[in-house]
Amino acid sequence: MLEGLSHAPFITAAYVIFFSVLGGLAVVTFRRARETSKYLRQHDETVHGGHDVAQS
Amino acid sequence: MSAFMHWFANPARFVRIADAVTPWLWLTLAISLCAGLYLAFFGSPPDYQQGDSVRIMYIHVPSAILTTGIYGFMAAASAASLVWRYPLGSVAAKSAAPVGAAFCFITLATGALWGRPMWGTWWEWDGRMTSVLVQFFLYLGYLAIWQAFSDQRRAANAAGILALVGVINLVIIRFSVEWWNTLHQPASLLRRGGPSIDVSMQWPLATMFIAASAYAGAIILTNMKSELRMRRAQAQLQSMTQNAGGYRLETG
Amino acid sequence: MISFFKVLRRDCAALIERGQPIVLSCGFLVLASTLYPFAIGPDQVKLAQLAPGIVWVLALFLGLLHLEKLYGEDAASGALEQLAAAGVPAWWFGFTRSAAHWLMAFMPLIILSPALLIILGVKEDAVLLPVLSLLVGTPALSFIGSWGAALTLGARQSVLVVTLVVFPLMIPTLIFGVSAAAPQFGSDGAMSLCLAVTLLSAVICPIATHLSLRASLE
Numbered sequence: 001m002l003e004g005l006s007h008a009p010f011i012t013a014a015y016v017i018f019f020s021v022l023g024g025l026a027v028v029t030f031r032r033a034r035e036t037s038k039y040l041r042q043h044d045e046t047v048h049g050g051h052d053v054a055q056s
Numbered sequence: 057m058s059a060f061m062h063w064f065a066n067p068a069r070f071v072r073i074a075d076a077v078t079p080w081l082w083l084t085l086a087i088s089l090c091a092g093l094y095l096a097f098f099g100s101p102p103d104y105q106q107g108d109s110v111r112i113m114y115i116h117v118p119s120a121i122l123t124t125g126i127y128g129f130m131a132a133a134s135a136a137s138l139v140w141r142y143p144l145g146s147v148a149a150k151s152a153a154p155v156g157a158a159f160c161f162i163t164l165a166t167g168a169l170w171g172r173p174m175w176g177t178w179w180e181w182d183g184r185m186t187s188v189l190v191q192f193f194l195y196l197g198y199l200a201i202w203q204a205f206s207d208q209r210r211a212a213n214a215a216g217i218l219a220l221v222g223v224i225n226l227v228i229i230r231f232s233v234e235w236w237n238t239l240h241q242p243a244s245l246l247r248r249g250g251p252s253i254d255v256s257m258q259w260p261l262a263t264m265f266i267a268a269s270a271y272a273g274a275i276i277l278t279n280m281k282s283e284l285r286m287r288r289a290q291a292q293l294q295s296m297t298q299n300a301g302g303y304r305l306e307t308g
Numbered sequence: 309m310i311s312f313f314k315v316l317r318r319d320c321a322a323l324i325e326r327g328q329p330i331v332l333s334c335g336f337l338v339l340a341s342t343l344y345p346f347a348i349g350p351d352q353v354k355l356a357q358l359a360p361g362i363v364w365v366l367a368l369f370l371g372l373l374h375l376e377k378l379y380g381e382d383a384a385s386g387a388l389e390q391l392a393a394a395g396v397p398a399w400w401f402g403f404t405r406s407a408a409h410w411l412m413a414f415m416p417l418i419i420l421s422p423a424l425l426i427i428l429g430v431k432e433d434a435v436l437l438p439v440l441s442l443l444v445g446t447p448a449l450s451f452i453g454s455w456g457a458a459l460t461l462g463a464r465q466s467v468l469v470v471t472l473v474v475f476p477l478m479i480p481t482l483i484f485g486v487s488a489a490a491p492q493f494g495s496d497g498a499m500s501l502c503l504a505v506t507l508l509s510a511v512i513c514p515i516a517t518h519l520s521l522r523a524s525l526e
Contacts, residue, residue, distance in 0.1 A: 007109040007173045014112045014166040018119075022271060025158045029278050036285040043289040138519070190476045197473040204463035213523040214459050218473060221455075221516050225477050228505070232480040235501075236487065 067284050070144060074277045081274040088267040095260035103257075109173045110257070116166040118265040119159045122272055123191060126156035130198070131223045134216035144280070146212035147287070149219060150202055151279030155272050157195035163188055183234040190229050194222045208290070315396055319408040329374055329412035336373065337417060340366050341424045356429035360438045360489035363424060367417055367442060367485075368478055371449040374413045375470050378405050378457040379521075389525055398521040402514030405454040406447070414446040438489035441502060445485035448506040451513035452477045458520040481505050 096114040103110035130149040137145025167185060168178045179185065201218055205211035344362050345355060379401075382388045392398060421442055422435050430438070456474035460466040484505055487498035 014169040018115045036282040193476040204469045
């Protein structure tokens with residue numbers, strides 16, 4: 001342990017990195033989940049719509 | 057085992073199970089994170105040698121374990137996908153990679169922030185640190201492979217092969233880096249006493265590990281569901297264009 | 309078996325016909341190794357200490373330099389598919405392309421390396437070991453590199469991706485190669501470890517190339 005060096009900034013920085021990286025990843029993951037479910041819903045509609053047109 | 061895998065291979069069933077499990081993982085994360093942070097900052101004493109900076113250990117060590125653990129999971133999933141044609145394998149491996157890379161980055165960053173007040177150095181070319189760095193590059197290469205192909209089946213195959221070759225490479229790297237390191241200087245400076253962690257530090261460590269694992273599990277499952285949705289939409293798109301092509305052919 | 313050697317001869321002949329890669333290798337080596345004395349300083353002792361490491365790092369870059377074109381043209385012209393249809397197994401490409409890669413990248417390096425080492429201040433009697441380590445270790449770089457090229461065949465920005473994928477895999481070779489080249493580390497085992505890496509990659513990489521190419525030929 002090095003004397004005369006405050007540990008607080010290092011501990012703070014470590015926890016800030018920990019939470020911001022994992023938080024960032026969580027945000028990206030949720031956004032992707034929302035986008036994909038929206039995309040799939042639109043897709044289902046167009047696909048079924050397409051079938052209807054073909055049948056008529 | 058293979059019967060279990062076949063039972064699990066049905067994507068609809070997987071999504072049902074994942075939907076059931078994910079809320080519990082988030083709950084586990086919330087409880088264990090609160091408990092772990094309390095224990096890490098108030099419930100445990102400062103180390104008699106390291107002082108308060110030992111509190112970095114409670115995020116560094118779980119991240120380091122998960123970095124390796126998630127890589128092992130990716131390799132197993134890739135093997136399942138390549139060898140047994142297990143359809144969810146490549147989905148699982150692809151979904152786990154960003155989480156593993158994130159934990160790997162955290163391991164490197166917190167390691168540097170722990171090393172500076174402890175040993176007076178941000179970075180040391182010591183065996184363990186060097187192999188974590190190489191593992192980070194492997195994660196980046198794996199993620200880059202997924203981005204590089206427009207054909208997702210081709211990307212899945214290439215990424216799977218890379219993950220498996222990467223396992224062999226990681227073993228060789230661990231060995232070679234240790235060997236290289238002892239060749240140049242005995243790394244006594246950074247040799248930490250592994251089993252001599254005090255009981256008062258084991259509790260926050262274990263709790264934070266549970267929190268990190270629950271986070272990893274929840275994110276991987278959410279990612280897998282997104283990936284399955286994307287694949288379903290693409291499969292629909294493909295069959296639609298094929299149908300349209302057939303229709304054109306008939307009328308033409 | 310005859311068709312196997314035909315493929316090997318064809319790969320090497322195409323190489324010699326083009327000729328360019330070998331010139332590129334030589335030019336790169338001469339230019340890059342002349343830069344080091346300017347960067348580090350003209351101190352002969354210091355340079356001689358660093359020389360094996362410098363030559364090995366240059367070998368790594370040289371290996372990466374040639375990966376882009378290794379399969380690209382044949383894949384685009386359909387030659388790979390024809391050869392595969394003719395019954396040449398994909399793992400054999402792993403061998404022939406690695407041999408071709410070694411000939412265009414590392415053969416010039418090994419021929420030039422005594423001169424490069426002497427320019428960098430190494431004494432005549434200390435030249436043999438680094439050259440031997442290159443001879444033993446560089447085939448591993450070719451095997452790993454040609455697998456990387458096969459893996460990223462048809463990828464976007466394949467140069468970037470292949471570099472990212474391949475270079476962590478080359479680190480053990482670099483470690484053992486440099487250790488085998490530098491006698492001051494006093495390790496007899498380094499040369500045999502270097503050989504072990506080459507043999508291991510000679511087994512694993514063609515199999516991995518086989519799997520990768522089969523996926524791209526489908």
